[in-house]
Amino acid sequence: MRFSRVLRTGALVAAVGLTLAACGQPNSEEDANKSLVQRAEDNGALTIGVKIDQPGLGLKKPNGSYEGFDVDVAKYVAKELGVEEGDIEFVETPSAQRENMIQKGDVDMIVATYSITPERDKAVDFAGPYFLAHQDLLVREGDNSIQGAEDLNKNKKLCSVKGSTSAQNVRDDFAPNAQLQEYGGYSECLTGVENKAIDAMTTDDTILAGYAAQQPGKFKLVGAELSNENYGIGLRQGDSEGKQALDEAIQKMIDSGEWKKAAQKHFGPAGYEVPEPPTVGEVVE
Template identity: 40%
Template sequence: MGTRSRLRAALAAGTAALALAGCGVAEGADGSVADADSLVIGVKDNEPGLGSRGANGRYEGFDIDVARKVAEGLGVDAGNVTFKKVSSDQREDLLDEGAVDLVVASYSVTQQRKTEVTFAGPYYVAHQDILVRQSDAASVENVRDLAGKRLCRVDRSVSFTRVREERDVPVLSVPGADYADCVSKLAAGALDAVSTDDLILTGLAAKAAAAGSGPALRMVNAPISDEPYGIGLRKGDVEGCEAVNKAITGMYQDGTAAALLKKWFVPAGLEVTTTVPQFEGCD
C-alpha cells in the first residue's frame, strides 16, 4: 500500500472511531456495557416517581436512582453518566441505533420485545392496574367493568393491548402521547380510564393531587398482570446483561432497593416488594 493509501485508510479509521464515540456507544472491545467507561442511559422525563425532571432540570425518580446505582455497579463514574429522554415508542430503536447504551424507563419485559432487545433484571415487578375519576370509582371495580368505556392508548405500550385483546374487553381507544397526557385527559373528561403499571399511575395520580386541579383520581387496585421492569441493552450483549444483573442483586442485598421503593412509592400508599425479583435470563 502506498503512502497516500495508508494515509487515507488511517483518516477513515479515525473518522469512524470519532463517529462511534460521538454516539455515546460503550467503548469495550466487543461493544459491551460491561467494558464501558461512560454510559448514555435512556430514561423517561414525564413519569413522576419513576422518571421526571425537577424544576432545576435534574432527572429524578426510582428509575433514575436505579440507573445511577447500576452504573456505579458497572464501575462507571457518576460524572460519566448521561441521561437521554426516551419515549415508549423509541426504546428499541435507540438501543439498536446505539444512541443509548441502556434503557431504564418503566420497560416491561415481553416475549416480543426480547426478540429485539436483551433484558437484564427485572429490577422490580410492577402490576398493571386502572386509574379512574373518583366519581366513577363505584362503576369500575375490575377490568371487565371497562367494557364500552374510553381507555387511553399510548403507541407501542402493551397496556391497552392487554386489556382489549388479551382480556377481550371491548374498550374504545383514545390516543395519548404518553401516560402523563392520558391522566390529563382523564381529569379533563376526555376519556374514562387509564390502565398501565401501578408505579406509573401512583406517581401521576400523586402529582395531580398535589397540583390541586381537576377531579380526584382513584386507583382501582385490581391488578391485571405482572409487569417485570427490565433494563434494556442492545441485542446480544450477554456479558453486559450479566454485569447489570450483578449490580441489581447488589442493590437489593445492601438495602438500596428497599430504601428507594420506600422513598418514591410508600408515601403514596402503594404496597411494595423489597425482595430481589426472579431474573429473566440473558439469552
C-alpha cells in the same frame, strides 16, 4: 395472572463525533459492538434511556435533573460499571422507540419501566427483572362506574400509551370492546381523565401511583391486578457480558438495602405498598 462549504461541514461532523464519544454513545461500528462493560470502561461514560414524565419513576425536573426509582436504579448499576453520576447522559426513550434506540446505539441501556416480554426479547436483551409491577386502572376520585376491567367494555373510553404492553393487553385480553385511545405520553392520558374526555387510564400501578400522589384527592387506583410487569434493563442483544454485569449490580442493590430504600422513597408517599424485590433472572408470568 397474565400476564435519537466542505471544511465547515467536516469540522461540524468531527465535533459531533467527539461529543457523542464523550457522552458514551457509540461513534463507530467497532464501539457499538463492544459489550456494555467495555464501553463503560473505555469511555468512562454511559448514555441511559429513561422516561421523563413518570413521577416516582422517571421524571425530568425544571432544573434539568432527573429523579425517580428507575433513575436511582440506573445510577446504581452505572456506578457498579465504574461510571459516576456526573458522567451519565440521560435520554428520553418513548415506549414505542425503545427497541429501535437500543439497536441503533442511541443509548447504551434503558431503565424505563421496560417490561420484559417474549416479543421484545427477540429484539433486545434484558437484565433483571429489578421490579415486579401490575397493570391497573386510574379513574377520577368519586367515579365508581369502573370497578374492574369488565366495566371498560360498557362504552368506556380508555387511554394508554402507544407501544406499551398495557395497550396491547387491552386489545387482546381484558377489554376488547373498550374505546381505546393511544396517546404519546402518560401526561396526555392523565389530562384526558381529568377533563372527562377519558374515563380511565391504564398502565402499571407504579406509574399510576406516582401520578395520583401528585394531585391528592383527584384520582384513585381501582386496584385491579391485570397483569404482571417485570421491569428489566434493556441492552443490545447478544451482550452476555453486559447482561451478567447488570444482573450482578441489581442483586447487589437488593442485598445492600438500597433497592428497598429507593422504592420506599419514591412509592411510599403515594400509599403504594412496596412489594418484595424480585428474583433476578426469574420472570413471573
